[in-house]
Amino acid sequence: MTLAVVVAQATGTWPFVAASWAIVFGGMGAYALVTVIRGRRLSSKVPPEKRRWS
């Protein structure tokens, strides 16, 4: 454990933090975007009365 901490402090943890946050936020954004685009594409094919939420 102590060795691992030394290793961590030597290499720096910020790249790992940045990568984690970038992947999570980027992933959420990408998934949200894909979902919204798919929804819009499909919406145009379905009459409004079938879209119960709008």
Added chain:
Amino acid sequence: MTTETARQVEVTDDGPTSTGSRATMILGIVTLLALAMLVLFGLILSPADENQGDAVRIMYVHVPSATLSYVGCFLTTIGSAVYLWRKSQWWDLVAYAGAEVAALFTAFTLVTGMLWGRPTWGVYWVWDARLTSEAMLMLLLLGYLAVRRLAADYDVRAKRAAIVGLLLVPNVFIVRQSVQWWRTLHQTPTLSLSGAEIQGLMLFSLFIGFIAITLVFVWMVIHRFRVAWLEEQVDAEGLDVAIAERRAEGAVS
């Protein structure tokens, strides 16, 4: 964050022709605010941990993702059970949306767990009980999603998926139990991920993380559900609509 703002624009533009509604638009804005708060507290205001250093900041997104991956599984099992019981398509699609979003969050949990492990343990992967059961969860979810994508009639696909979905939570419990015994019977347990005590501003950041990621989860499940709903409408009535369009064209010319 650019994609996040893009998302907001997509939703706010015009509700009626998308999966957005007034409620989800408000939800989306609140979610974005919570995410901004998470960035502020998680990356800037909260201090580095004594033992883990800055790696503790990964926890603020890792722990909520892990929790919500399990919440998504429960949603899938409940949706599958109610579908089998009442044959309601609504619950079937809830199960579908829950599983897909759960798979996304499981992927986040695995990736952030590995990125946390590298600076803390010196390796990307250890056969830790929690990491291993999360990996098994991912495989179980991929199996369920594979059934969802079968090229078959809706009823056939939904029924088979519901059986797999119904067993998802029991499977998760059995897998977790077995992996826990597997790792503890033969050697002392490895470091637990949140072993260090988290207090003060760090605890608050984790709390914000839970709120923000939960809001994202809810937003995603609602929108994914609506996409699945639209897909089924298109599948079911695609033919009728096509015929009606033809008729309309004929009437004009």
Added chain:
Amino acid sequence: MTRHVVMAMLTDALLIARKDLKLELRSRVAMNQVIPFALLVLVLFAFALDPDRGLLQKATPGLYWIAVLFSGLLAMQRSFAVESADGVTDALRLSGLSPSGIYLGKTLSVAVQLLVLEVLLGVGVVVLYGTTVGGWLLLVATILVATAAISTAGTLFGVVASGLRVRETLLPLLLLPVLAPVLIGSTRAFEAALNGTPSEGWPWVGLMSVFAVVYVVAGIFGFGPLMEES
């Protein structure tokens, strides 16, 4: 009333099991292909892990159960390939047999085939890997419970994947992650039995029993909807 239903279910189960096993005995596919495949896997493990270094002896329980799982998968896929050909599924549905009975019967026939496979693989392990067998009680209990777990889950997921073009690839994807606890449990229990520390093995037998019960219940109640129109 309920006793009647249960009795009818069990009679149907025996009928289906007898039919499947008779079919299997006549076609000899299990005999001519699955069993040689299982033995082949044992030999391949010996090629991969040099038998002189003692690795093979140490890893025997794990290798044994992996061989059971993979050759069992072949047997299970056959069990449903037989049904989905020539519209037999329709015939079964029209036969008036209770779906739960069909499920139990199929499970039973898969279990019997697995048991034969396990005994043969056990002989193979003793002969080829030079395993010294001990802890008989735990060994037999593990084999019975693990077989129940594999066949109950395998039959249920087998029907989920049946009749589809992708069934050969879908069944392993669905089944192997689900059976991971059974693989862990049976391996650890075998290790405990062979090392002469059976007390470490019994919790695993318990866990696998829970697994088997969950799947029997799910199969009995889930088979009806699955058979309706698929």
